[in-house]
Amino acid sequence: MGVTAERGYDVLIGRDLAGELPGLIGAGTRRVLVVHQGAVAGSAERIRTALTGAGYEVHLSEVPDAEDAKTATVAARCWEQLGLAGFTRDDVVIGLGGGAATDLAGFVAATWLRGVRVIQVPTTLLGMVDAAVGGKTGINTAEGKNLVGAFHSPVGVLCDLDTLETLPAADLAAGLAEVVKCGFIDDPRILELVEADPDAARDPSAPVLRELVERAVATKARVVSADLREADLREILNYGHTFGHAIEHHEHFRWRHGEAVSVGLVFAAELAHLAGHLEAGVVDRHRRILTSLGLPTSYPAGSWDDLLTAMRRDKKTRGATLRFVILDGPASPTRLEGPSEDLLLAAYVAVSTEPALPVPQPEETARPATSTDDPPEFL
Numbered sequence: 001m002g003v004t005a006e007r008g009y010d011v012l013i014g015r016d017l018a019g020e021l022p023g024l025i026g027a028g029t030r031r032v033l034v035v036h037q038g039a040v041a042g043s044a045e046r047i048r049t050a051l052t053g054a055g056y057e058v059h060l061s062e063v064p065d066a067e068d069a070k071t072a073t074v075a076a077r078c079w080e081q082l083g084l085a086g087f088t089r090d091d092v093v094i095g096l097g098g099g100a101a102t103d104l105a106g107f108v109a110a111t112w113l114r115g116v117r118v119i120q121v122p123t124t125l126l127g128m129v130d131a132a133v134g135g136k137t138g139i140n141t142a143e144g145k146n147l148v149g150a151f152h153s154p155v156g157v158l159c160d161l162d163t164l165e166t167l168p169a170a171d172l173a174a175g176l177a178e179v180v181k182c183g184f185i186d187d188p189r190i191l192e193l194v195e196a197d198p199d200a201a202r203d204p205s206a207p208v209l210r211e212l213v214e215r216a217v218a219t220k221a222r223v224v225s226a227d228l229r230e231a232d233l234r235e236i237l238n239y240g241h242t243f244g245h246a247i248e249h250h251e252h253f254r255w256r257h258g259e260a261v262s263v264g265l266v267f268a269a270e271l272a273h274l275a276g277h278l279e280a281g282v283v284d285r286h287r288r289i290l291t292s293l294g295l296p297t298s299y300p301a302g303s304w305d306d307l308l309t310a311m312r313r314d315k316k317t318r319g320a321t322l323r324f325v326i327l328d329g330p331a332s333p334t335r336l337e338g339p340s341e342d343l344l345l346a347a348y349v350a351v352s353t354e355p356a357l358p359v360p361q362p363e364e365t366a367r368p369a370t371s372t373d374d375p376p377e378f379l
């Protein structure tokens with residue numbers, strides 16, 4: 001699947017793709033830094049062996065798990081490693097892991113010497129269908145999600161579906177939230193496939209998961225090829241993220257991104273309904289589909305004032321005007337500009353009251369204990 005950005009690149013989706021790496025690195029490169037998560041340390045070692053055998057000088061950088069990697073401190077550690085090893089503009093960074101690792105690796109590559117090549121090797125569903133594709137890179141700050149970053153397209157993306165076999169079920173489900181997002185904004189066939197068999201969608205060996213990956217990547221590739229820098233169309237990929245990012249910030253980045261987006265999708269659907277854009281049945285369809293995948297659809301715990309403050313920092317905000325991606329219907333995205341606070345509060349009430357169906361909340365599927373009880377440090 002091809003993406004046309006400043007220069008085009010391919011997103012390869014398949015199995016046993018490691019052999020493709022040397023071809024993507026190309027001639028003229030001497031050094032490679034693999035930025036990876038601990039969960040895929042074995043894959044990083046295999047890449048090191050293969051690339052060392054092919055004549056490259058390979059450095060590994062294991063970064064903290066999940067959002068703990070997306071900090072200025074961790075980025076600075078990577079820059080130091082690049083500096084000490086003498087990385088030049090001919091050299092290459094590889095991002096290996098989930099979206100947190102590929103966002104950080106992309107940001108490090110975008111900023112080192114004002115830009116060196118990055119190859120993304122996502123090993124989570126969310127990384128494959130979204131984070132590793134499209135060139136948005138970045139880190140968080142104490143004020144909010146992805147507030148520092150750059151657009152920096154990869155030279156290639158390798159989505160090896162075999163890596164999903166070891167992914168915890170809750171992380172696979174989190175990736176499906178972004179897949180469902182693509183279904184609502186662009187490709188309703190995704191919704192039909194999930195509705196037909198939600199359990200198969202959560203099975204990494206089921207053929208339908210491959211089709212879902214291909215369809216979500218096709219949506220993302222089409223959108224970013226048309227609007228890399230988010231002048232307009234690309235905003236649709238942010239469906240569900242204004243409220244989703246506010247939850248992530250409110251929870252000190254301890255919720256999985258996809259889980260927060262899942263609630264954010266329902267919030268955006270409720271908002272669209274309250275603003276007279278979307279039929280109630282489509283709002284219910286959001287809840288039904290996300291619930292069938294084990295994803296949360298409500299957020300009863302928040303402080304509305306804090307959530308509203310976090311939403312105001314959203315990158316789609318223009319001046320003081322909050323802007324939301326909403327739907328007129330499936331595959332019919334539009335924008336809601338400057339909704340009143342009463343309307344926003346009403347949408348919040350709709351997602352903060354108990355849902356009709358019992359849904360697992362993130363604390364029941366908590367991330368493995370990789371972070372401390374303290375919120376992440378940013379400097």
Ligand SMILES: NC(=O)c1ccc[n+]([C@@H]2O[C@H](COP(=O)([O-])OP(=O)(O)OC[C@H]3O[C@@H](n4cnc5c(N)ncnc54)[C@H](O)[C@@H]3O)[C@@H](O)[C@H]2O)c1
Nearest residue numbers: 037039066098099100123124126130131136163166167257
């Ligand atoms: N740049 C973009 O366009 C974009 C798009 C969507 C999301 N994102 C970002 O992506 C991040 C979320 O990505 P994510 O959901 O992949 O989370 P993540 O990177 O935190 O990975 C989830 C968990 O899976 C583990 N893991 C990774 N690969 C594994 C494997 N093969 N087997 C077992 N465990 C594995 C990780 O160590 C981590 O604990 C967020 O920071 C979000 O903001 C960016």
Ligand SMILES: O=C(O)C(=O)C[C@@H](O)[C@H](O)[C@H](O)COP(=O)(O)O
Nearest residue numbers: 130134136145146234237238241315
């Ligand atoms: O690629 C995009 O554009 C997206 O908005 C995809 C989102 O799923 C992703 O989470 C992205 O990182 C959010 O970007 P941000 O600009 O809101 O930080």
Ligand SMILES: [Zn+2]
Nearest residue numbers: 178241257261
């Ligand atoms: Zn996202």
